[in-house]
Amino acid sequence: MEHGALLSAVPYQRLQQMLSKLQLTETELTLLHQHRTIFISKQHEFAEFFHNSFFDIRETHILIERAGSDIMKRIWATWFERLFSKNLDADFVDYLWRIGLRHVEINLDQRFSNLGFSLARRFCHQIAVENFPASLAAEIMPIVDKLMDFCTLVETSAYIDATVHCDLEILKGIADKIRNPVTIIGGNLRRLQRHADPKTALFGDYEFLISSTRHCEDMIADINTYMDIFQRETKPEECMLETIIDNMLEKLSQRKKLDGVKVEVIISPAAGVVRGDPIELRHLFYHTLENAVEAARSAKEPYVRINSAPQENPPHTVRIDIFNNGEVINLTNISNIL
Numbered sequence: 140m141e142h143g144a145l146l147s148a149v150p151y152q153r154l155q156q157m158l159s160k161l162q163l164t165e166t167e168l169t170l171l172h173q174h175r176t177i178f179i180s181k182q183h184e185f186a187e188f189f190h191n192s193f194f195d196i197r198e199t200h201i202l203i204e205r206a207g208s209d210i211m212k213r214i215w216a217t218w219f220e221r222l223f224s225k226n227l228d229a230d231f232v233d234y235l236w237r238i239g240l241r242h243v244e245i246n247l248d249q250r251f252s253n254l255g256f257s258l259a260r261r262f263c264h265q266i267a268v269e270n271f272p273a274s275l276a277a278e279i280m281p282i283v284d285k286l287m288d289f290c291t292l293v294e295t296s297a298y299i300d301a302t303v304h305c306d307l308e309i310l311k312g313i314a315d316k317i318r319n320p321v322t323i324i325g326g327n328l329r330r331l332q333r334h335a336d337p338k339t340a341l342f343g344d345y346e347f348l349i350s351s352t353r354h355c356e357d358m359i360a361d362i363n364t365y366m367d368i369f370q371r372e373t374k375p376e377e378c379m380l381e382t383i384i385d386n387m388l389e390k391l392s393q394r395k396k397l398d399g400v401k402v403e404v405i406i407s408p409a410a411g412v413v414r415g416d417p418i419e420l421r422h423l424f425y426h427t428l429e430n431a432v433e434a435a436r437s438a439k440e441p442y443v444r445i446n447s448a449p450q451e452n453p454p455h456t457v458r459i460d461i462f463n464n465g466e467v468i469n470l471t472n473i474s475n476i477l
């Protein structure tokens with residue numbers, strides 16, 4: 140698996156936000172640094188303890204054997220040393236992030252990493268209890284906890300990002316493989332339909348098959364949209380609601396999805412600007428409008444209306460209604476539909 144892209148996409152802002160929630164202050168880090176030599180002097184003891192803890196678990200034993208006990212002990216001792224000697228800067232975050240990516244690569248179950256951080260926390264508490272006066276130990280232990288929480292958060296974030304990335308890559312691979320055959324089948328069906336008499340049932344059958352291939356093409360496009368949304372960081376900004384809706388209606392119209400449907404847009408001037416990621420808003424409106432138009436098709440005179448109005452509760456929000464006059468879902472049958 141290629142992790143270059145993921146390495147260059149460390150979400151520092153999101154991680155910084157999490158760090159601020161942990162309330163790990165500079166004063167606390169300074170206090171911990173004043174006593175770091177005692178922790179660092181235990182790095183090899185930690186590696187030994189950590190190694191022994193996982194050596195007798197079947198799943199982790201295999202991984203340790205494969206990498207080599209000495210290498211793993213060196214890796215864990217270095218991490219322990221860096222934990223107490225480095226600042227929590229971008230460099231250190233990169234290092235923690237890489238751990239998560241590497242753990243996905245070697246297929247380490249995330250529960251074992253979590254167990255590892257918990258064992259490391261216990262080991263540090265023991266150092267504090269055995270080496271510091273009780274009042275100092277009581278001050279230092281919560282700082283160590285926060286530091287460990289931070290490591291867990293960064294490692295887990297990287298682990299989840301890499302796992303989602305793998306799943307999306309698989310999905311994209313399938314979509315790419317299906318795209319060509321679907322396009323070829325659609326093209327051939329259109330060619331055959333041109334030779335059929337529009338009055339015959341065969342012509343209608345072709346029409347049905349062509350619309351099914353179109354559905355498949357739409358599904359492939361949806362997968363790409365899904366990939367797009369999950370692979371980028373959200374960047375909110377002020378957006379003109381009407382412009383986004385108009386652009387999406389234009390796009391739907393170019394794709395012949397609005398044919399025969401009357402669409403009305405009523406945007407209140409007081410609810411014309413929203414804060415959101417413009418790309419995500421475009422996807423959102425494209426798909427909800429497409430859905431509304433498809434639902435409206437069951438009506439004699441299909442109609443879709445979009446209107447926006449300012450809302451007081453919650454404050455500074457906008458309510459957007461998308462109405463269609465298609466068939467109303469029978470609530471008693473909804474569980475069958477889902």
Ligand code: HEM
Nearest residue numbers: 193199202203206214218237238241245251252255256259
């Ligand atoms: C506190 C939890 C853990 C920490 C901080 C940690 C740290 C690390 C680090 C720093 C690396 C090297 C990353 C790189 O390539 O830059 C690594 C890789 C690895 N970790 Fe962990 N680890 C933890 C838990 C575990 C557990 C429980 C296992 C189970 C055996 C494990 C197995 C491995 C293996 C096999 C590698 C790859 C070694 C290689 O490159 O050959 N880790 N880990």
